[in-house]
Amino acid sequence: MTALNEATHNVDVVVVGAGFAGLSAAHDLVDKGYSVVVLEGRDRVGGRVFTGEVAGVKVDLGGTWVSHRHTAIREVAEQVGGTTVPQFTEGRSTLWLAGKRSTYKGTIPKLSPAALVNMGRIQLALDKMAKTIDVDAPWNSPRAQELDAISLEEWLDRKRARWTTRAMMTIITKVEWGCQPSDVSLLHVLRTIRAFGGFDFMLDAEGGMQESRYVETTQAIAVRYAALLGDRVHTNAPVRRITEDGDGVTVETDSLQVNARYAIVTTATEHRGGIEFEPALSEPAQGLTNSWRLGALSKAFVAYDKPFWRADGLSGEAVTDTGTVFITFDVSPSPDGPGILMAFCDPRVFDTHASEVRKAQVVKQLIDLFGPQAARPIDYIDHCWGTDSFAPGGPNPAVAPYASVRYGSVMTEPHGRVHWAGTETAGEWTGSMNGAVLSGRRVSSEVARLLLVTDTHDRKKALA
Ligand SMILES: Cc1cc2nc3c(=O)[nH]c(=O)nc-3n(C[C@H](O)[C@H](O)[C@H](O)COP(=O)(O)OP(=O)(O)OC[C@H]3O[C@@H](n4cnc5c(N)ncnc54)[C@H](O)[C@@H]3O)c2cc1C
Structure with a gap:
């Protein structure tokens, strides 16, 4: 990866964003013989995958x-030598509801x-x-309008969900969509459940x-995958402006200009708004x-000398409706250690505090x-995705009622020579790393088809 330099590049395709979607799109196009530049606004590749370290062990902050x-x-990881380990699930899970603790075996x-x-x-x-x-x-689903007009919470009210069901659904909503059940449309919830292979599959470890x-962490996979693209990938290159003329696009960062035949934007849908488009995006796209x-x-990750909970027959998996x-x-x-517990934390009561308070x-x-042994951690690290200075946010969009039906259909609609990818644009597995890779593959085929048509047209013109 290269640092920014004062330069103008002329390529076939410029890709905005070096998460799994952008890197996959770039790889596919390079494999097809096209010249590509990838511009990433952060000082690192990976986007929503990011490596941290606790007690000397690399962990996934995203x-x-x-x-x-x-x-x-998995194909991407295999290409660069990633090794999977099963999520540890042996023992009893812990449940804390309304101040009462219980443990249970199974799901x-x-x-x-x-x-x-x-x-x-x-x-x-x-x-x-x-x-x-x-x-x-x-x-376009049957009853889409009706399902998009209510929030998950309103639907739970109508279905007379008991408080325990609501508590569990709130926890699921916080982790999947990073919001409360009142903030997310029922249609969007149903799409995610469908995309993630059903309710059980979405929640299950085994x-x-x-x-x-x-083992290496997911960002390490992204870093290795980006390294195969060499100096085509530029970090510290936030794209400010994309201008289209009849023959191509000009993409500008603070100190770099790329002239390309097509642009692929792979940022989260929200972060498309950080780029000025000329001509401007349509009203629905905005x-x-x-x-x-x-x-x-x-x-947050808390490290201990040993995974002491295992000796008590606990899996370390816990669900709680109280606190952070x-x-x-x-x-x-x-x-043998270190023992590391990963904790999802509620940003509303977590992010605003100083690190030692959060810990x-x-x-x-x-x-x-x-139990009391948890009082003696040897190390701690956390990451608040909502407070990132560039491209902040959580795993998935919290799509409010009406926004799916009203705006969703423009998500992959090209804006002239600008095409879109990113996990949000995927169908199956949307919202996951797998969805990100699939979206990169879809958009690269889309753009390669267009490049082929133009090339054939140009060749015919040259031969005429
Ligand atoms: C806390 C957390 C936990 C998660 N857990 C899982 C999990 O267990 N399994 C799973 O499959 N998925 C999980 N996800 C989701 C998964 O990480 C994402 O779906 C996936 O990484 C998205 O990849 P992407 O390439 O579509 O987007 P991103 O990774 O967001 O990449 C987009 C890139 O565009 C860059 N960008 C934005 N604006 C600009 C600009 N103007 N100029 C240049 N660059 C720009 C961003 O910096 C970013 O690097 C989790 C995410 C989070 C945050």
């Missing part, structure tokens, strides 16, 4: 897990029969509705979305950028969940 069905991201928490029946009914209804959603174009993670805003999510932390997982590299909040909750 995107982490892959399932056996995530074949696209069904220890709740009253009435609570379990209510939760099962809600889950079944969501799964049934999700099956009717067109994952590529949810806005055999599901949280099945395994990479509406998309304004309304498909990323939710927020924070992650709402889900934990054991991501220890070995039973104290997390450790206090881990003591409640796993």
